[in-house]
Amino acid sequence: MTERRKKQRHQAAILKRRQPNRSRAGDLLIYLFLILVAAAMVFPLVFAISSALKPLDELFMFPPKVFAQNPTLDNFQDLFVTMGKSWVTFSRYVFNTVFITAVGTGGHLIVASMGAFVLAKYEFPGAKTFFNIVVVALMFNGYVTAIPNYLIINALGWIDTCWAIIVPAFAAPIGLFLMKQFMEGLPMSLIEAAKIDGANEWKVFTGIVMPNVKPAWLTLIIFSVQSLWNNKAATFIYSEENKTLVYALQQIQSGGIARTGQAAAVTVIVMLVPVVIFILSESQILETMANSGLKD
16 A cells, blocks of 8 residues: 555656646747747738739739738739740740759759768768868858859850759758758667668668658758749750749749739749648658657
């Protein structure tokens, strides 16, 4: 009986420690603050979608209304009509953008993951120096490296091709840095145990390492898709049939007052894919980070 009472007291003490030391008023303030922050983040998306559904007269209404009073899809219809008048079909622009985004993101993920695996889990001469170069590369803005990039791509004969955007995306330093930082937290004992069981390097990388760093490569995919999808590629691509969807849509935005409604529709279309990918990946990132946490 004494042992049973001791266990009950111990459990009661644990439950007491787990109870949050906050009042209901404090919880209410926290929830109100989170609601305000969420509303501030959602408002630009709501306003952009509402603007795309407004007729032209409501777009110039003052003071402006947040929601469309007479919602319509005319802006999207006019946009597709305008795009259809181009001698390059709308599907061609979509294909160019999807191809650049998919291949660039896939290549970036593969190159960054494989390079990070070697840097994080193996020691070899020059490893720290190479990683320091990657860290320094994060400090340079794209405008600083624009001229060297153009000279290199021109020497390779990739000007006016999709590869001028795809191949440089493979070597983006943010991917290698992010993957290495995550892989360093993976216990070496797990990799050694897999090798003892007969797994080769490729099996260890694909079957052990990559599943356990899922938050890293999902985050990497989000960053890469956002960067490539919104890349106008105007510096390297000059032929109309090779231009991206974002570049073609932004040309419509510069059409003046008459195309204000189409410009609002362009904003929604351009932001749609990155937002959807982020929403789909965000839940997986949170779930994976909550369920992972391997330690030596």
